Amino acid sequence: MKAGRVGFRPLEASDLRLLHEWLQREHVGRWWTEHRTYADVVAHYRPAIEGRDPTDHYLVLLDGRPIGFVETYLVSDHPEYARVVRVGDGVAGVDLFVAEEELTGKGLGTEVLRAFVCDVVFAEPATIACVAGPDARNGASIRAFEKAGFQAVREFHDPTDGRDHVLVRLDR
Numbered sequence: 001m002k003a004g005r006v007g008f009r010p011l012e013a014s015d016l017r018l019l020h021e022w023l024q025r026e027h028v029g030r031w032w033t034e035h036r037t038y039a040d041v042v043a044h045y046r047p048a049i050e051g052r053d054p055t056d057h058y059l060v061l062l063d064g065r066p067i068g069f070v071e072t073y074l075v076s077d078h079p080e081y082a083r084v085v086r087v088g089d090g091v092a093g094v095d096l097f098v099a100e101e102e103l104t105g106k107g108l109g110t111e112v113l114r115a116f117v118c119d120v121v122f123a124e125p126a127t128i129a130c131v132a133g134p135d136a137r138n139g140a141s142i143r144a145f146e147k148a149g150f151q152a153v154r155e156f157h158d159p160t161d162g163r164d165h166v167l168v169r170l171d172r
């Protein structure tokens with residue numbers, strides 16, 4: 001991937017139809033199992049757009065064109081998840097997907113992660129580390145995080161989805 005083509009812009013209410021359509025795509029929905037209906041998507045994402053939820057959601061832009069989604073949040077803002085991952089304070093979580101399947105497997109996810117962690121996550125001075133918890137069977141995701149500098153720390157079981165996940169972490 002040529003440098004400088006990836007960008008981010010905050011998710012807006014007018015993006016929610018597109019986001020819903022992306023979440024129905026097989027290669028995304030396999031790993032993003034929540035928010036199946038448009039009403040679910042609105043209920044989940046609109047509070048942050050309106051400033052009532054501290055999670056930051058972004059569209060990923062490739063040469064200005066929306067091609068994916070990435071979000072970040074403070075793990076401590078989600079006490080139930082914080083108890084499961086046990087990473088302490090000042091740690092941000094990150095989740096992403098590339099919506100265009102034909103763009104996957106070409107290094108783009110790795111480039112998105114590198115840029116997002118540098119430009120967005122660690123732009124917050126109080127954030128000491130960034131973590132994610134890809135499904136333990138999601139080899140492409142785990143590998144993309146590792147190529148972006150994250151290290152696999154341990155596996156954990158998340159009772160909310162009943163799945164095993166790999167905790168990956170990148171310290172500032």
Ligand SMILES: CC(C)(COP(=O)(O)OP(=O)(O)OC[C@H]1O[C@@H](n2cnc3c(N)ncnc32)[C@H](O)[C@@H]1OP(=O)(O)O)[C@@H](O)C(=O)NCCC(=O)NCCS
Nearest residue numbers: 031097098104105106107108109110134139140141143144
């Ligand atoms: C996960 C995702 C963001 C990664 O982005 P990407 O552009 O496909 O990733 P990259 O091309 O940068 O890297 C993928 C790596 O995984 C490898 N890989 C692919 N399938 C794999 C598998 N089943 N097991 C192990 N490694 C695999 C690729 O070979 C590549 O590694 P390499 O460069 O060393 O060969 C993207 O695939 C995606 O959006 N998938 C669907 C949604 C999703 O899984 N989101 C993540 C939720 S945590």
